[in-house]
Amino acid sequence: xxxxxxxxxxxxxxxxxxxxxxxxxxxxxxxxxxxxxxxxxxxxxxxxxxxxxxxxxxxxxxxxxxxxxxxxxxxxxxxxxxxxxxxxxxxxxxxxxxxxxxxxxxxxxxxxxxxxxxxxxxxxxxxxxxxxxxxxxxxxxxxxxxxxxxxxxxxxxxxxxxxxxxxxxxxxxxxxxxxxxxxxxxxxxxx
Amino acid sequence: xxxxxxxxxxxxxxxxxxxxxxxxxxxxxxxxxxxxxxxxxxxxxxxxxxxxxxxxxxxxxxxxxxxxxxxxxxxxxxxxxxxxxxxxxxxxxxxxxxxxxxxxxxxxxxxxxxxxxxxxxxxxxxxxxxxxxxxxxxxxxxxxxxxxxxxxxxxxxxxxxxxxxxxxxxxxxxxxxxxxxxxxxxxxxxxxxxxxxxxxxxxxxxxxxxxxxxxxxxxxxxxxxxxxxxxxxxxxxxxxxxxxxxxxxxxxxxxxxxxxxxxxxxxxxxxxxxxxxxxxxxxxxxxxxxxxxxxxxxxxxxxxxxxxxxxxxxxxxxxxxxxxxxxxxxxxxxxxxxxxxxxxxxxxxxxxxxxxxxxxxxxxxxxxxxxxxxxxxxxxxxxxxxxxxxxxxxxxxxxxxxxxxxxxxxxxxxxxxxxxxxxxxxxxxxxxxxxxxxxxxxxxxxxxxxxxxxxxxxxxxxxxxxxxxxxxxxxxxxxxxxxxxxxxxxxxxxxxxxxxxxxxxxxxxxxxxxxxxxxxxxxxxxxxxxxxxxxxxxxxxxxxxxxxxxxxxxxxxxxxxxxxxxxxxxxxxxxxxx
Numbered sequence: 140x141x142x143x144x145x146x147x148x149x150x151x152x153x154x155x156x157x158x159x160x161x162x163x164x165x166x167x168x169x170x171x172x173x174x175x176x177x178x179x180x181x182x183x184x185x186x187x188x189x190x191x192x193x194x195x196x197x198x199x200x201x202x203x204x205x206x207x208x209x210x211x212x213x214x215x216x217x218x219x220x221x222x223x224x225x226x227x228x229x230x231x232x233x234x235x236x237x238x239x240x241x242x243x244x245x246x247x248x249x250x251x252x253x254x255x256x257x258x259x260x261x262x263x264x265x266x267x268x269x270x271x272x273x274x275x276x277x278x279x280x281x282x283x284x285x286x287x288x289x290x291x292x293x294x295x296x297x298x299x300x301x302x303x304x305x306x307x308x309x310x311x312x313x314x315x316x317x318x319x320x321x322x323x324x325x326x327x328x329x330x
Numbered sequence: 331x332x333x334x335x336x337x338x339x340x341x342x343x344x345x346x347x348x349x350x351x352x353x354x355x356x357x358x359x360x361x362x363x364x365x366x367x368x369x370x371x372x373x374x375x376x377x378x379x380x381x382x383x384x385x386x387x388x389x390x391x392x393x394x395x396x397x398x399x400x401x402x403x404x405x406x407x408x409x410x411x412x413x414x415x416x417x418x419x420x421x422x423x424x425x426x427x428x429x430x431x432x433x434x435x436x437x438x439x440x441x442x443x444x445x446x447x448x449x450x451x452x453x454x455x456x457x458x459x460x461x462x463x464x465x466x467x468x469x470x471x472x473x474x475x476x477x478x479x480x481x482x483x484x485x486x487x488x489x490x491x492x493x494x495x496x497x498x499x500x501x502x503x504x505x506x507x508x509x510x511x512x513x514x515x516x517x518x519x520x521x522x523x524x525x526x527x528x529x530x531x532x533x534x535x536x537x538x539x540x541x542x543x544x545x546x547x548x549x550x551x552x553x554x555x556x557x558x559x560x561x562x563x564x565x566x567x568x569x570x571x572x573x574x575x576x577x578x579x580x581x582x583x584x585x586x587x588x589x590x591x592x593x594x595x596x597x598x599x600x601x602x603x604x605x606x607x608x609x610x611x612x613x614x615x616x617x618x619x620x621x622x623x624x625x626x627x628x629x630x631x632x633x634x635x636x637x638x639x640x641x642x643x644x645x646x647x648x649x650x651x652x653x654x655x656x657x658x659x660x661x662x663x664x665x666x667x668x669x670x671x672x673x674x675x676x677x678x679x680x681x682x683x684x685x686x687x688x689x690x691x692x693x694x695x696x697x698x699x700x701x702x703x704x705x706x707x708x709x710x711x712x713x714x715x716x717x718x719x720x721x722x723x724x725x726x727x728x729x730x731x732x733x734x735x736x737x738x739x740x741x742x743x744x745x746x747x748x749x750x751x752x753x754x755x756x757x758x759x760x761x762x763x764x765x766x767x768x769x770x771x772x773x774x775x776x777x778x779x780x781x782x783x784x785x786x787x788x789x790x791x792x793x794x795x796x797x798x799x800x801x802x803x804x805x806x807x808x809x810x811x812x813x814x815x816x817x818x819x820x821x822x823x824x825x826x827x828x829x830x831x832x833x834x835x836x837x838x839x840x841x842x843x844x845x846x847x848x849x850x851x852x853x854x855x856x857x858x859x860x861x862x863x864x865x866x867x868x869x870x871x872x873x874x875x876x877x878x879x880x881x882x883x884x885x886x887x888x889x890x891x892x893x894x895x896x897x898x899x900x901x902x903x904x905x906x907x908x
Contacts, residue, residue: 151666163335163497173335174463175497178439179360179773184697185868186666200573202463202496205642207653222661229654240883241871242664246863247701250662263656273882282882 140298142195144204148223149215150240151178151186154286157312158213159190161290164307165299166194174202187219187242194298213293215272215285216240221256230265234293236272236285268292268330275326281316284323291327301328336500338493341464342403342431343368344500345471347375349427350508352398355380355389357743358772359405360440361494362433366403367775370784374505379775379784382712382743383408387415387430391484394428395520397511399475403431406447407711411744413450416484418522420454421530423482423537426511427475434490436610437638440771442692442711444636446611451486451588455534457541458486458588459550460566464498470585473550481537488587490610492567492638542589550585553598560648561602563595563615568608568639575644590618599624606632610639668697670869671840671887673766676811678705679865679893680818681733686825689722691715691736691745694770702866706735713744719759720752729759730825736761738794739769739777746797752830753802760824760831764811765794766839774842798832805831812837812889846886848901850879855898862890862899 145162149155159175166173176191193199206225213234214220220235227233244250253259260267270292276284287308294304304324312320336344342365346354354377356366370377380386386402393400404412409432416430432450435441451458457477461470467489474485518526545551560579562572569583582598584591599605604627607616616629632647633639642652668675678698681688682705690696690706691714699706708718719734726732736745741763752759769775776782781791795806805827807820817835824831852862862870862877869883870890879890879899891899 150664152669159497160335167333167335167499173497173499175335176492177337177495177497179364179495184666184669184694184771185664187664199498201567201570201641202492202498203571203640205640205653207655218661218664221658222664224658225655227656240868240880242662243667243701243866243868244662244665246871249701252662253660259658 140196142193142197143211143298144209144228145192145194145293145297146204146209146212146223146226147190147192147215148212148219149188150219151184151188153215154283155188155190155215158286158290159192160311161307162192162194164311165303168303168307169299171196172198174199176202187222189223211293211296213289215289217256218242218252220260221253224260224263227264232266232268232296233260233264234289235260235267235269236289237269238271238273270330272327275330276323279323279326280319284319287320287323288327291324292330294324294328332502333499334502335497336464337364337495337497338461338464338467338489339364339495340368341467341500342471342487342489343372344502345468346401347372348468348503348505349472349475350399350506351375351401351475353390353393353400354378354402355386355400356403357381357383357386357408358769358775359383359408360772361435361491362403362405362408362431362489363772363775364494365431366784367773369401377784379777381778383412384415387412387419390428390430391415391419394424394426395513397426397513399427399508401429401431404433405441406432406434406445407441407443408432409447409450411712416450417454419484420456421527421534422520422522423533424478424484425513426508427478427485429471429474429478429485429487431471431487431489433494434488434611436490436492439491442709444611446614447486447488448587448611448614451488455538456484456486456588457481457586458488459585460488460587461493461585462566462569462583463493464496464500466585467493468500470550477541481541483534483537483541488566490567538589542592545586545589546591546593548586548591551591551594552583552585553594554581554583555601556580558601559603561598561605562608563598563605563619564608565615568610571639571641571644572608574641575650576648587615590615592622595619595622595624608633608639608644611635665700666697667866667868668694669840670867670883671845671885673811673835673837673840674698674764675703675865675867676814676889677735677762677764677817677835678703680814680821681705681735682864684818684821685731686821687722687732689715689719689732689734691740693737693740693764695735695737695764700866702864712740713748716745716748716761717751719761720748720755720757723757723759729757732759733821733825734759734761736763737770738763738765738767738779741794742778742792746801749798749803749832750801757830758828760821760833762821762833762835763794765834765836768839768842770839770841774839794834803830803832805829806834807831808834808836810837811835812887812892814892840885840887846888846901848886848903849881849884850886850888850891850899851881851902852877852879853898853900855896857896857898859895861893861895865889865893
């Protein structure tokens with residue numbers, strides 16, 4: 140690994156911030172340089188949210204990933220995967236939770252939810268791994284574990300060992316949720 | 331030395347802690363809020379939420395006069411509120427170091443404008459520092475205290491959304507305690523009467539002239555010489571974009587952005603073939619550098635004053651290639667919404683139904699301006715709902731179709747004076763105060779009515795009704811905004827009344843109290859009238875042409891069940907939500 144750019148996208152309230160905190164601390168543990176950029180304020184209000192995670196062995200300047208420069212996109216929702224697709228590098232990998240959350244303009248019939256999201260992702264991304272992370276999270280005991288299920292899946296593509304992931308979960312998650320999140324991570328990793 | 335991943339704002343707080351700061355007083359405002367929230371976790375500092383930014387700055391100045399290092403943090407528009415003490419304290423100088431931290435919002439991520447606060451530093455005559463990443467956030471705030479004490483001046487520390495809300499690796503150091511400087515009465519310095527002010531203004535001019543000279547030798551400003559065909563003068567987050575887009579060029583990175591290091595700039599200009607200024611926002615550097623007679627090859631003629639920049643924007647401006655990328659232009663917008671279970675939803679449903687003109691304010695409830703509630707007509711600045719409603723009433727000669735709506739924290743911030751004005755100047759209007767027991771939009775900070783302080787300790791809570799009564803308001807009604815009948819009755823009666831009224835909607839924010847969490851569902855009794863879809867709940871969608879409650883997003887507040895004319899929405903367990 141020289142550098143890896145990860146874009147985490149979703150809908151406010153889905154837990155994208157925890158995902159970025161875990162990735163940031165993993166990078167720190169490995170003594171890599173890392174910068175993350177987040178959306179606050181609106182984060183719990185159901186808007187489109189994005190976190191940029193840039194990890195490098197040689198130093199990171201801008202905290203923002205540019206168009207066409209994300210190695211991996213972790214999308215918590217299908218429309219958000221579609222919206223942020225232009226950030227994916229040619230040949231990059233997209234992890235997509237197949238859940239759909241209709242935005243208000245769609246509910247109000249002022250706009251349409253795009254019909255062929257998966258086809259577009261398949262055609263444009265190097266690789267697409269789409270699955271129902273919500274269902275796996277429910278199996279683990281909480282829909283809120285969607286974030287760690289998705290990280291588990293993406294972990295196969297990221298430069299950290301399984302025990303490092305477990306350690307960072309143990310160090311950064313509230314004690315009563317550690318087991319739930321470890322299970323979510325393990326099931327995600329098997330996807 | 332220990333290293334941590336820190337948000338820029340957390341790093342500012344850490345720096346204040348290490349610098350021995352003793353008093354922090356701020357009003358929350360995105361993107362500045364986490365500085366004070368983080369500072370509150372350090373036992374060594376007194377940290378408080380002030381009712382507004384003017385109070386916060388004055389508390390910090392008082393603490394400085396009292397002999398300890400102090401800090402006040404705010405968003406850009408907050409500095410407008412605090413501008414009065416800020417400009418005069420800039421004359422007075424300090425006893426112990428005093429720093430005002432202001433976070434701009436290039437790109438309007440969560441603000442009503444993109445005002446460029448750098449001008450405040452120049453206009454008031456105080457030095458301004460601007461960091462470029464989390465580590466510098468910590469270093470620069472410590473430096474700000476040294477400069478404040480060395481030059482006897484207030485220091486403005488300028489951040490913005492991208493600096494405040496980016497995380498990076500920060501090296502931790504220990505706190506260095508500062509002994510309190512004993513207070514000595516000095517009316518020449520601290521009593522701002524005309525005779526003193528004239529002398530203080532001279533002292534201020536002298537020290538700013540001294541700093542303007544000295545900043546050419548401060549390590550806050552540095553030159554990174556590379557390829558001399560292009561030279562870039564920049565600061566803050568733009569420095570990072572330049573480094574990423576054009577790592578080989580020569581850069582003058584300024585950490586002190588007021589006053590400018592003129593000698594450095596001239597020397598740098600002489601060393602490069604073509605000189606450019608890259609700065610987000612207004613041409614603050616550019617105009618000053620051009621006024622120095624230094625020739626620039628580009629500035630705002632290449633870049634916009636709008637929004638945030640990026641490495642790609644710089645690449646494009648200099649004709650350099652950018653990565654290939656997919657094009658998506660039909661993704662529907664996803665605007666933020668009032669949360670499922672939000673107490674404001676009941677009130678705005680009623681205001682929409684009664685077709686009132688709503689003079690709104692700043693807070694989560696501003697989101698009610700968007701469809702489908704669409705129940706807000708204006709939003710200007712903190713507290714303006716009340717004063718604008720008063721002006722509106724005086725213009726149209728009647729207040730029956732008009733209400734002012736604002737949150738509890740906004741009311742304490744700058745709504746109270748407006749209500750005093752209404753009472754004093756013969757208003758017959760109706761003010762609705764949304765009492766949800768917290769400052770919501772900025773991430774749930776306590777306020778003077780919440781019963782807790784910034785440290786999480788118990789604190790006295792203002793009773794809003796009692797306060798309004800003391801102002802002289804005779805008609806005060808308290809309602810639960812989820813009791814739609816009572817809310818509608820209150821709005822109808824109070825707007826019809828030929829006297830000033832206050833309606834207080836009382837229900838805590840859905841994110842701070844446990845919700846029933848029993849998902850609701852639409853039963854076979856549904857006649858598909860879609861009334862439930864008009865409240866803009868993020869949990870209610872349409873599926874196969876009929877309303878549908880998404881169980882994983884429903885918190886079981888039951889408002890949709892109350893609104894349904896056919897009793898066709900019920901809790902999944904068969905029990906009522908309330």
